[in-house]
Amino acid sequence: MKEFKDKVAVITGAASGIGRGLAERCAQEGMKVVLADIEEPALLQTQKELQSTGVEVLAVRTDVSKASDVEALAQKTLDTFGATHLLFNNAGVSAGSSIWESTLADWEWIIGVNLWGVIHGLRTFVPIMLDQDTECHIVNTASIAGLTTGLSLYHVTKHAVVVLSEQLYHSLVHMNAKVKASVLCPGFVKSQIMYSERNRPVELQNETAHRPLTPEEEAMVQYMRQAVQDGMSPQQAADYVFQAIREERFYIFTHPEYNAAVQQRMEDILQQRNPSTPF
Ligand code: NAI
Helix, strand or coil, X not given: CCCCCCCEEEEECCCCHHHHHHHHHHHHCCCEEEEEECCHHHHHHHHHHHHCCCCCEEEEECCCCCHHHHHHHHHHHHHHHCCCCEEEECCCCCCCCCCCCXXXXXXXXXXXXXXXXXXXXXXXXXXXXXXXXXXXEEEEECCHHHCCCCCCHHHHHHHHHHHHHHHHHHHHHHCCCCEEEEEEECCCECCCHHHHHHHCCXXXXXXXXXXXXCHHHHHHHHHHHHHHHCCECHHHHHHHHHHXXXXXXXXXXXXXXXXXXXXXXXXXXXXCCCXXXXX
């Protein structure tokens, strides 16, 4: 896609961080913007602020882990704007501890949002886009954690989003479709991701608290919080994304300093070495 003016963009996780940066950028490009998010006050605030700049904005409270919510989002988008040209499957959370200490609720929540959220987005919107037979683009937000070795449930979900996106890419190329696809693999971006628990549904809360963190684990959490706080601005991340959409580029990297970690993992695999220690 090269022309964005008057086209329709749908962004999940649009009320904060990277999603909000993408929404602002879509508005600047002259698009009609559909904001989807589970956090209603932040969603309505984002809608209000974008509308005050004269942009046409629809806000739909959506839990991306629920197929019915994503289907309702698509229907409201079509009822209001008649089409969808740009889809950002962006909503995501961070949760859990080690593989065996994370609860079933931790696993269900993070897989529900980070992986099922993208699957629901694709199952719902790809047929709509193919039927339109117009230039469209889909960007799934994974992470550099989707390409590197790691220690978290988050890594598991993000690797899945990379592979899912690659399969989407191949299927669309095979069909010679006008719909293009990309996967966004950022490093640290300033956002509220380290405070994801704020949006955890009641039914997936843990009944008992996790054990206290060890000093090493506590230090890692503090490091991550600081790194996100000091991270790239969502506006700059959105610049990288729009450049890639214009170039029809699949892999979107924002932090070249992590290329070495990606290469390390690939080389460990090819040389059948044991995985290098993350960080
Ligand atoms: P954020 O917490 O600032 O924004 C995420 C948004 O998703 C929030 O507005 C939240 O309300 C929404 N959300 C959470 N659960 C939802 C659900 N079930 N349905 C709909 N919306 C839901 O975090 P950030 O960082 O902007 O996250 C956006 C994406 O970027 C995520 O997929 C995250 O994994 C990814 N990412 C973030 C990085 C960072 O350093 N901030 C690095 C790499 C990837």
